[in-house]
Amino acid sequence: MESSIGDTDRRKFLSRTITAIHAAIAGVVGVIIGGAISSPMFGRQQETWLPAASLTNLPENEPTPVPLRIAREDGYREVIDRRIVFLVRTANDQVTALDSTCTHLGCRVSWDAEAQLLKCPCHGGQYDRTGTVKAGPPPAPLARLTTRVEGDRVLVRV
Amino acid sequence: MHILGGVVDWLDSRTGIRTARKHLLDEELPPGVGWWFVTGSVLLMLLAVQLITGVVLTMYYVPSPEFAYDSVFYIMTNVAFGRVLRGLHFFGASFIVVAAVVHMLRVVALGSYKSPREVTWLTGVILLLVILGFALTGYLLPWDQKAYWATTVTVNIARSGPFGTWISALMKGGSALGSLTLLRWYSAHVFLLPAALIGFVVAHLYLMRRHGISGALKQVEGHPKPFYPYHALKDTVVSAAVFALLLTFAIVFRPPLDALADPADASYVPRPEWYFLSLFQLLKYFPGPLEPLATMVIPGVIVALLLLLPFLDSHPDRHPLKRPAVTGGFAVIGAALIVLTYLGYKDTPAHADPARWTPMALAGREFVADPQCVRCHTQGGAANPIANTRVTRDPEWLLAHVRDPEMIAPGLRPIPSGAMTESQARSILSYMKKVRSGGTPPQVSEDLATASMVFGRFCAACHTIDGEGGTAGPDLTHEGMRHDAKWLKDWISEPEAIDPAANMPSFAGRLTDEQLTAIANYLAARK
DSSP states (O other): HHHHHHHHHHHHHHHHHHHHHHHHHHHHHHHHHHHHHGGGOOOOOOEEEEEEEEESOOOBBBBBEEEEEEEEETTTTTEHHHHHHHEETTTTTTEEEOOOEEEEEOOOOOOEEETTTEEEETTOOEOOTTOOEEESSSSSSOOEEEEEEEEEEEEEEE | OHHHHHHHHHHHHHHHHHHHHHHHHOOOEEETTGGGGGGHHHHHHHHHHHHHHHHHHTTTTOOOOTHHHHHHHHHHHTTHHHOOOOOHHHHHHHHHHHHHHHHHHEEEEETTTSSSHHHHHHHHHHHHHHHHHHHHHHHHHHHHHHHHHHHHHHHHHHHSSSTHHHHHHHSSSSSSSHHHHHHHHHHIIIIHHHHOOOHHHHHHHHHHHHOOOOOSSSOSOOOOEIIIIIIIIHHHHHHHHHHHHHHHHHHHOOOOOBBBOOOSSSSOOOOGGGGGGGHHHHHTTTTGGGIIIIIHHHHHHHHHHHHHHHHHHHHOOOOGGHHHHHHHHHHHHHHHHHHHHHHHHHOOOOOOTTOOOOHHHHHHHHHTTTTHHHHTTTTTSSSSSGGGOOOOOHHHHHHHHOOOOGSSTTTTSSSOOOOOHHHHHHHHHHHHHHTTTTTOOOOOOHHHHHHHHHHHHHHHEEEETTEEOOOOOOOOTTGGGTOOHHHHHHHHHHHHOTTTOOOOOTTTTTTTTHHHHHHHHHHHHHH
C-alpha cells in the first residue's frame, strides 16, 4: 500500500515536471512568435513636414486642393502615398490644412465654389471652409493638419 | 476547477477525448527502454518548431525575386524577435538533419527496422528524403547569392541525369531561374512538403504504436511501465536540452544572408549547406561523362539500399555485432560521408569577412553622407535613410537613380545639382549591399576615409581592390607589394614623368596633396 502511494506521488511529480518543461518551451516559442506576429502593432508612425504650396499662390478664404506625395515604409517596400489636403489661407496669412477624407465613411470631399461648401459625393456630407459639418451624416469635422509658414512656403505636417 | 472538470466531462462524453489521451499516453513500454529511445521525440519537437516558425515567417516573406531578399532582411531587422525567429528556422534545419541521422543510426544500431517494423522503416526513410527536400527548397527562398547559385547547381545536376532536360525545366518552372522557380520552390516548401511530412509522420507514429517500441537488445528483468510519465520525462528533458541549444544558436549567431542574388556575378563561388557538402565533394571525383555516377547513381544506390534494408537483413537477430554487413556498411558509408563533408568544407573559400569593408563600400558610406543625399534620405524625410532602402533593384536602375534621383518619383524632390561619376554610384551600391549583408560600418581613420573616397571617386573606374572596381587598369589589391608610397604618389601625380607611354591620366591638378598622400599611403600598405 505504501509503495502504491509513493508511486502515485512520483507519477504526479513527474507529470508536473513534464508539464512545467513543456510550458517553458511553449512560453519561449510563444513570446518569439507572438512578438513577431504582433510586431506591426508597435510600429511608430513617422511624421514629417512637407512643402505643400506657395503662400502667394493660395487664394484667400477659398479651400485649394493640394496633392501631397508622402514616401512611407510599407514593410519591406517604400511606397509613395498620394493624399489631397485643402489649404485655406486666412486674411492674416495663416493657413489651415484640412484632410480631404470625409469623416463619415472615408470618401474624398471636393470644394463646391458655388455653394461655398466642401461636399462628399458618397452620402451627401457637407462641410464649410473651416471643416465644420454643415449637413449630412458626418459625425465629426474634417481632420486638420498642422501647418507652418516659412517665408512664402507653406509646410504641412503629415 | 470544478467548471473545467465539467467541461472536460462534457467534451469526453461527446468526443471520447479522455480515452484518446489514455490510449496515446498509457502505452506500456518494455523494461530497459533507455535514453536512446528519445531520438524520435526530439525530431518531432524540432519539426514542430520548424512548422510554427515557418508559418510566422510566411506572414512577412514574399516569394518574388523583387522582394524576397528585402522581406527576409525586413524580418531580421524590423520584426520583433525576427532575427531569432529566422535563426530558429535556419539553424533548426541543420538540427533536424542531425537529429534525423541520429534517429536513423539508433534504429539501425538496435535493429529496430526488422520484422514486423519494415513499413515503419520505409516511412522513416521517406521522411528523411522529405526533410532533405525541405532543406533544398528552403535554400532558394532568401534569394541571396548562395540561394541563387546553389539552386543553379542543383537544377543543372538534375539536367545531367535521365530525362534531365524535362526535370530541370520542371524544377525551374520557366526558361531560366527566376520568379517562377522561386514560386514553385516556395509552394513545395510550404504546401507540398509539409503535407507529405505530416502524412508520413502520422503514418510513422501510427505504425510505431501498432507494433510497439522495439525495446532493448536483451530481455531486461522487470515490469513494463507506461510511456507517461516515465519515458515521457526522458523525451521531455532531452527535447528541452536540444531546444535550449537551438535557441542559443538562434540568439548568438546571426542567420546568414548573403549579398543579393546577382546572376551576372562571375566572382561568387557557390557552396552548398554543410549537409550537402558530401555530394558536392563527390562530384569532383567524377568529371565529365562520369558525373551522373556522383549525382544520380551513388546517391540513388544508397537510398535504394536504405529502402531495402529490412528485406536484405531479415534475420531476427538485432545485435549490431551479429549483423556485420549492415553495421560495417553503415560505418563505411558514414565514414565516407564524414570525410567527404570534411574535404568539401576544407575546400570552401572563406566567406568575405563582414567586418572588413572594401574601399568602395567605405567610399560609398562617405558619399551617402553628402547633404544632397541626406536632404531626402533621412528619418522622416521624403525617402528612407539610404542604409534602410531596399536593394532588390536592378543594378542599372540603382545606378541611374543615384546618378539622377529625379527618376524615382518625378516631381517629388528637386534634382541634385552636379552629376555623380559611375564609380561613385557603384560605391554607394557597394555600401548598401554591405549594410544589407550585416556589415557594421567600421570606425576608420581620417586618412583611410580620404583614401577610400579618392579611390571610389576616381580610381575605381579603372582599378579593382578586393574584387570591386573596374578592370581597365591593374588590380591594386596587393599594390603595396610592388611599390612604396613615394613611388605611388609620384606615379598618381604625374604618370608620364615616370613612364612617357603611361595610359593613366595625371591627377596632380585634380587631387590635393593631402588626398594624394592618403591614397598613396593606403595603396602602399596593401601587401
